[in-house]
Amino acid sequence: MGILANTVSFRQYQVLGDPPAGDPGEWAGPLLAKNAFVPIDSGSEEISSGWVCLDDPQNGSFAERRDFFRPPSLAFTLRRDQRRVPAALLRRHLQKAEEEFLAAHPGLHRVPKDKREELRDTVKGALLARTLPTPSFFDAVWDLERGLLTFTGTSPNIAEIFEGLFRQTFEGLRLVVLHPFARARALLPAKLQPLLEEQNRAATDAVLEQIQENTWLGADFLHWLLAHSVAGRNSFRVRRAGPALMDEAFVAFLDNRLVLAAGPQRVTVAGPQDHYSEARIALDAGKEIAEAGIFMEKGEDAWKTTLKAETFLFGSFKAPGVKPEKDGITDEKSEREAIFYERMHVLAEGLQLFDSLLLAFLEERLAADWPKRREQLQRLLGFEEQ
Template sequence: MGILSNTVSFLHYQVVGELPSGDPGEWAAPLLAKNAFVPIDNSNEEVSTGWVGLDDAQDATFADRRDFFRPPFLTFALRRDQRRVPAALLRRHLERAEEEFLAAHPGLQRVPKDKREELRESVKGMLLARALPVPSLYDAVWDLERGLLTFTGTNSRIAEIFEAQFRQTFDGLRLVALHPFARAQAVVPDELRDALSRENKAGTDAVLEQIQENTWLGADFLRWLLALTVSGRSTFRVRREGPAVAGETFIAFLDQRLQLAAGPQRITVAGPQDHYAEARLAVESGKEIAEATIFLEKGEDAWKTTLKAEQFVFRSFKAPGVKPEKDAITDEKSELEAVFYERMQVLAAGLQLFDSLLAEFLGERLAADWPRRAQELQEMLDLEEKQ
């Protein structure tokens, strides 16, 4: 689902490097157009990848700046069309081609290896020419002021393709995944920055090492929130900048789905939770919470997302609905812009609450009395305490 859908999965990147000077709409247009998507409907090409407009997957011209520059955002989508030949179909046609070759060469008992490869490529090309390309779309919204890019392709392979396409398009700029430790650095109170640095288990700034060596952060965060949920503590305060006013209260808790892991072994607890007995028992046996559904509520508005603890990928992020307000004098582009900005507002509000929750956790996790607090949290999760 796209960024404008009520429910969307996404990850965040920090854009590193110096932006070109001048009007973003002026310098971005030729760069996006140069690397735009090229259709392969009338060819036998297997795959094509490039940029298209956020609102129209058929438009790859980037001629109208209102389609891709909505200050302070640059918006575009990665379109990847690919033809696929089912393995069983390829095998069946290849067998037929080999039979025909052997019939034409009665002195041969089997098809030579190099000829078989030649036949395979020929058959595959013939089948690809008959197959219709299947399109895939992944939205990108780049906040130029914050240097933050939201991308809806959460699959690791698609993320790699997107990163390569971005580097090719925007020379001199690079994307750095906003992994849990980087997000913690962005939200931690100033007085706790040194304490957070001391907790960094990675030896370098390499993203993969930062993720692999700091898995404690996501695991401890979800364990902390589970303990507070079990104990009935669900009210928190807004601590980060954004649409909500600092100091306002909101509700946060875990429910519906938790995945717990110990090495390769994983169990999933699904459905509305009562006393979270199964999840607490798994935690008590040494399993960590690898993934959980977080609910966020403020006033009449509600958000929920399934968070992957290791990488902070937001899956199925559901936000309050956005409905276009149509009238006789508003043109279509203005309506699209209005929906886009309202959607960005509700997403920003939900992420503001999440970051506030993370900041509150870090305030406890990095405090000098954390060992005592950790013991309190463990007691909250102790099943015997509820019997």
């Protein structure tokens, strides 16, 4: 689902480097158009990837600034069309082509290896030409003021394609995925940064190493939130700037799906929780929470997401609904823009609550009395420190 859907999965990046000077409505359009999606409907190409407009996947011209510039953000979509030939179909047609080749060359008992590869390429090309490409769309919203980019492609393969095309489009800029440790760095005030760095188990700032060596952060965060949920201590305060008022109260707790892991072994606990008893038993046996549903509520509005502890990838992030208001006067493009801004508002508010929750955890986790506090959390969960 796209960024404008009420439920969407996404990852976030920090954009490092200085964007071109001047009006983004002037410099961004030509750069996006230069790397726009090229249709392959009438050819036999297997894959094509490029940018299209967020509101119109057929439009890669970026001729009008309002198609891509929604101050303070640039909004665009990665379109990727791919033809796929079923393996069984390819084998059947290749077998027929090989039989025809051997019939035309009675002195041969089998098709030579190089000829078989040639036949395979020819057969595959012919089948691709008869197959319509399947399109996929992944939205990106780049907040220029905060240097923060939200992208709805969550698979590693699509993320790699997006990152490469972004670097090609915006030379001199690079994307760094906002993994748990990077998000913690962005949240903490300067006085707590040294305490966080003391807990950094990675030797370099390489993203993969930061993720793999600092899995403790996501695991401890969800463990902490589970203890609060079990004890009914679900009330928190807004601690980050954003749409919600500072110090405004909100409720947060682990929802009805948890994935617990110990090495390759995984256990999923789903459905209504009776004091999270199954999860607590798994934790007592040495497992960690690898993934969990988080529910957040402020006033009449609610947000819900499935958070991956290792990467902080937000799955099925459900925010308050946004509905278009048709007055018969406003043109369609203006209505779409209004929906975009409303959608960005509710997403930003949900992430503001999440960051406030994470900040509350980090302040406890980095405090000098954390060992004592951890023992208290263990008792809340009903078992003693191992």
